[in-house]
Amino acid sequence: MSGTRTKSDPRTPEGSPPVRWSVGGIFLETLATRDYERMATTLGPAVRFRALLPPGPSHCEGPERVTDTFRSWFGSADDFELVDATVGEIGGRLHLSWRIRLRPAPFGIGENWHVIEQHGYADATDSIETLDLLCSGFHPDGRVGSE
Structure with a gap:
């Protein structure tokens, strides 16, 4: 596949390599x-x-x-559910989103x-070469039976 935009692939910005949704799907599978x-x-x-987290911005590499x-966010939970997840694309960038339900929540x-x-x-x-993340933070689940 060529790294340039063609009439048959209008989503790929000029000169950018095509986004691979499969790597996003595998990432979400590993998270789940x-x-x-x-x-x-x-x-x-x-x-x-x-990452833009409720306490403030965070950055790491590798x-x-x-x-x-x-792992620090989700690894120690006794109960863990990936409630919803999506993979998409916007402007040549991969878009990933997910909602997780867990207990206990980390960080006390x-x-x-x-x-x-x-x-x-x-x-x-x-x-995935770069990942920019926006996080809602951990919030009590108000659903019935979530105690």
Whole structure:
């Protein structure tokens, strides 16, 4: 496949390599199963991760540091559900979003069920090279039976 835009592929900006949705799907699958070793294989060797979190901005580089970040958020939960996830594209960037339900929430937030939603925008071809993330933070799940 050529790295330039063609009339049959209007989504790819001029001169940019085509976005691979499959790497986004695999990333979401690894998140759903909390398989952080496999998650690292979806990330490029020099991946740059920037996140806007409720406490403020965060930044790290490299697959190990990125997966360690996700592990710190979700790895210690006894109960974990990927409630919703999407893969798409906007302007040649991969769009990933997910909503997770878990308990206990990390960082001493609470023992009951919490929900979190995150949206990511990535530069990706065969692997994710940059990931910019917006995070809702962990919020108590108000659904009946979520105690």
